Structure formats: C-alpha cells, structure tokens
Amino acid sequence: MRSRLIGLAGCTKTSCIDFPGTVSTVLFFAGCNLRCPYCHNPHVLESGGELGGASEGVWRFLEKRRSLIDGVVLSGGEPTINPHLEKFATEIASLGYRIKLDTNGLTPEMIERVAPDYLALDVKTDPARYSTHLGASCSDIEAKLRRSVAIARAMGDRAEVRITVAPGIVDRAAVLVLGDMLKGIKTVFLQPMSRRARLLDPAFGNVPAVPDAEIRHYRDLLGGSVGKCIIRGEPVDASVHYASEREAKAA
Template sequence: MILAGIVPSSLIDYPEKVSAVIFTKGCNFRCPYCHNPELVVGKETSHISEIDFFDLLKKRTGLLDGVVISGGEPTLHSDLLHFVEKIKGMGFLIKIDTNGSKPEIIQTLLEKELVDYIAMDVKASPDQYVSTAGYNGSIEPIFQTIKLLEKSSVFHEFRTTVVPGFTDEEEIEKIGKMIEGSKKYFIQNFRPSNTLLNELSKQRGFSIAELEHFKEIALKYVLNVEIRN
C-alpha cells in the first residue's frame, strides 16, 4: 500500500466511532473540486511506511475503535485485501471510502467479511461523470457497486459533494433515482480550498437553504438524507 497521510484520531470520519484515518495515494478519477489533489496528481508526496502505521495502531489499541481507509482511491491498490486483513487481525473495525469503480474489490471485501462500513461517493448522474468526476470509463461498475451495497447487510452510506456549476436540482433528482430505496444519503457541501482545479478554490459553496432544497428532492428516493456542511 502507498500510504500518503494519516490522521491518528478522528471523531467524524467513522460514524459514532473513534478512528484513525489513512490516506492512500492515487486515484482513477479527476474530480475538479477534489480537496486532496496531492493524493491524485502533482508532486510526489512523502510516504508513510506500513511498519510505522502498524506501530501507531499497536500504541493506540484500546483508544481507537476502527480504521478508515480513504484516498485517493483505496480499491486501486492490489494489496488492499492483505492490508485490511492485517488491521482486522488486530481487532479494529474497518471503514472504506470509495468511488465505487471497482465492484469486484468491494464484493471480495464483503464476501470475506473484512469491512464493517463502506462510504461510496456517487459523484454525479450517469451522463455527468465525465465533467464532474473526470471519469471516462464505463458507468456500469458504479451501478454494480451501488447494487452490491444495497443488497449487503454491512453498514454503508452514499454521498455526493455538491458544487455550484456542477450540481443542480436535476442532478440531485437523477442521483436520487440511481440510489432509490437506499437507507442513507449524505449531501456534502463543496469546500472552496486547495482544489484540483485552481479556479474552483474561489468558488462559493451552497447556502443552507439551497442544501435543504436538495435534501427535500433526495428524500423522495432515500429514507434518510442528511447534510454535511
């Protein structure tokens, strides 16, 4: 695993749990609003060795409930399964943050019971993945991962970062239909800083009223919709 960053303790990344957060290097998407561009492109970042990471976990045994593996895109790493198995063997819960482009990896994690929570970013409606996520591949893997999670008993959430100029009422409507019947959906407001596309660093986020309007639309399709601002 190429580990590019770590948060030793977080109260917000794993719902209702205290977790360490590890960030993997590399992503197959190019979301212009990404606030971790150093994990996607650009200058080489310093790496954290797996030895140092596992030493930290040993020291924090009893203080942490789990580990969040984020990115970048964790499912791109061929040694992810071994990495997760080792963490699980230490008694920690595992949460994976993913863009959903590798359903075969998600399926294996689920089948082997190696993951306790999955957060999937639904970047856009099918027609807008190219512009919103910089993704030119087939959209079918995205739908496959959505279906896998919806059928799974593992805790999961879908989430969308809403960005002025990229997200509107019609987009939320279409995304809602993609995940219709799901139990939990988070609408995340765009943060205008340190973005992959520099021009967006000056863009405003949505107002609370605008976010609440998006929430009303999404509630037609999803049982529980919350705003992360």
C-alpha cells in the same frame, strides 16, 4: 512480518469524526481514477510509493493502540484502485479493528473483496457527467456505480452515500437521476462543496456556491427515495444514525 503499505500517502492516527460512532485511525492511499475540480486532496492524486517507509510505524501504532482505537478508515485519493487493499484490510482486521472504506464506487469488485464493516460511498453526479465533468476515463461508469450502490443498499445502516453539492456538477436534473439510482439507500448526506483548502482546480473555488435553499430542495427531491437525506452542517437527530451503528457493532 507485516505487509509494506504500498501507496500509503498519509495517516491520521486518531480521529473521532471519520468513522461514525468509532474512534479510528485513517490511512490515506495515493492515486485516484477521477479528477474532481473541487478535490481538496490534490497532493494525494498521483500514485506514489509508501510514504517515507512509514509502514513499520503505522503497524507498530496499530498493534499498540488496539485497546484505544476501534476502527481503521481506508481513504484516499481512491483506495480501491490500490491492488493490495484487500490484503491490507485483512491484516488490519486480524488485529481486531473494524474497517471503514471511503470510495467513489468506480471499483465495486474491490469493495466486495474488502467487505468493510462500514462503507462511505461518494456518488458525485449523474453517471453521464463523470467523463465530462470529473475526468473519468474508465468505461461502464453507470454499471459500476449501480453495483456499488447495490452493495451500499444491502449494507443498510452500515453504509452511507455522500453527494458533494458542487456548482455545475450537481443540479436538479442530476439529483433526479440520483434519486432514482439511490432508491432504498438508508442514509444520504448532501455536503456543500468545501472551499477551505486548495482545490485541484483553484479557479473552481471562485464559482458561486449552490445556495442553501437550493440544497434543501435537493434534499426534498431525494427524501422520497431514500431512508433519510441529511445536509451536512445542518442540525439533525444524530442519535438515529449512531444507534444503528451501535446495533451493527453488537450484532
């Protein structure tokens, strides 16, 4: 008898872009402990119950597709605030799937309990801005983020840090703080804020974007501290990243 996937808000059955080098299924869990104005998943922010009794269908799919799909991405919302996440991850892994976790890093103890095969850690800005700019209400934000960054650092090529370059939230001062905090991380992605979807704060979509040249400057500032810093959407030598993924899989 499989667990009910309490908090499941949605599922992408097959994805080739969410788990580097891996065909995956993506599970979206409801609820989040932040309120980023640029969030393009506002419908999953409020925690809810299992989506329309979808658990059975998801489990049936995962059991049937083991030979075609290699990984499952636990995403959201913010999946680590779901108290059942470790149990879900263990059950999914027992079917032979590799686990990737997408997280904002504010619940490091759950990252440790899930112990994913691959970690995508969103670090948003200078920790001092989380309350004022991102609606964080928890305490010890910097300590929590540093603990999550340490996990990512220890995972080496099996982890990436992502920074969404949102106007007024990420600027040169914040990037300098992040450069110090992210020292030793192997891969950092700078991702320009997407305006294609409806944002949590629709007015935020009208704020002028951070210019490309400025984002390249952030890359240069971070480049000295981390293994590689890549601007999403710019051509890169992807073979470096995916070779490491294959090595990790073979290990």
